[in-house]
Amino acid sequence: MPAAPLSQKEIEDRLGDLPGWSLEGDRITCTYRLRTHFAAVGLTVHVAQIQDELNHHSDLTLGYNTVTLSVNTHDAGGVVTENDLNLAARVVAIAAGHGVR
Numbered sequence: 703m704p705a706a707p708l709s710q711k712e713i714e715d716r717l718g719d720l721p722g723w724s725l726e727g728d729r730i731t732c733t734y735r736l737r738t739h740f741a742a743v744g745l746t747v748h749v750a751q752i753q754d755e756l757n758h759h760s761d762l763t764l765g766y767n768t769v770t771l772s773v774n775t776h777d778a779g780g781v782v783t784e785n786d787l788n789l790a791a792r793v794v795a796i797a798a799g800h801g802v803r
């Protein structure tokens with residue numbers, strides 16, 4: 703049973719607790735800036751590990767010293783659900799440990 707779509711107000715309310723995350727169209731997104739390229743790679747690998755654990759995957763983009771996540775729930779027709787907010791919360795919880803700026 704796919705997760706239920708959330709209203710824009712529900713999403714915006716929850717994003718208040720997710721620093722750096724925002725609603726962009728039909729997905730939530732965040733760009734983390736790291737001190738070095740290698741630190742960005744490390745965050746990317748850690749996020750990939752969490753995504754496989756949750757079986758929920760963002761479009762994950764690695765730049766020189768940035769990691770951008772952009773996500774919604776495919777199984778719900780490409781809208782934001784609890785699964786996306788849960789992934790964002792897990793990433794927020796680990797970001798500081800990677801030395802995001």
Ligand SMILES: C[C@H](O)[C@H](O)[C@H]1CNC2=NC(N)=NC(=O)C2=N1
Pocket residue numbers: 757758759760773774775776777778
């Ligand atoms: C078959 C597999 O469980 C599904 O395709 C999972 C994988 N990762 C996913 N990631 C995202 N963002 N949305 C999904 O609906 C989703 N479904």
